[in-house]
Amino acid sequence: MPQLRVVKRSGEEAVIEATAGHSVMEAISNSGVEDIAAICGGACACATCHVYVAEEFSELAGEASESERELLDFSENARPGSRLSCQIIVTEALSGLCVEVAPEED
Numbered sequence: 809m810p811q812l813r814v815v816k817r818s819g820e821e822a823v824i825e826a827t828a829g830h831s832v833m834e835a836i837s838n839s840g841v842e843d844i845a846a847i848c849g850g851a852c853a854c855a856t857c858h859v860y861v862a863e864e865f866s867e868l869a870g871e872a873s874e875s876e877r878e879l880l881d882f883s884e885n886a887r888p889g890s891r892l893s894c895q896i897i898v899t900e901a902l903s904g905l906c907v908e909v910a911p912e913e914d
């Protein structure tokens with residue numbers, strides 16, 4: 809089972825279990841880390857699942873789709889590595905993936 813490292817808004821790091829085929833957002837939400845609101849339930853429509861993917865995993869995590877990029881363009885906290893965690897699908901190859909939860913939007 810892939811494990812992910814999540815840096816919470818508090819700065820604390822959690823190692824969580826993820827299921828291949830599920831999204832990183834689902835893995836974080838199911839782990840009990842409460843920083844991700846995921847208001848739209850993973851429909852790529854709210855950006856409340858915004859995370860920063862560690863640079864060494866950016867290629868493995870894949871490219872953001874056009875609709876994901878459009879949402880991130882509206883975020884005041886967007887920066888290199890920004891992704892919507894509901895749009896990253898967990899694979900075995902992503903085991904060890906480190907994501908940092910982005911600050912809440914004002």
Ligand code: FES
Nearest residue numbers: 850853854855894
């Ligand atoms: S949960 Fe809404 S965009 Fe990811």
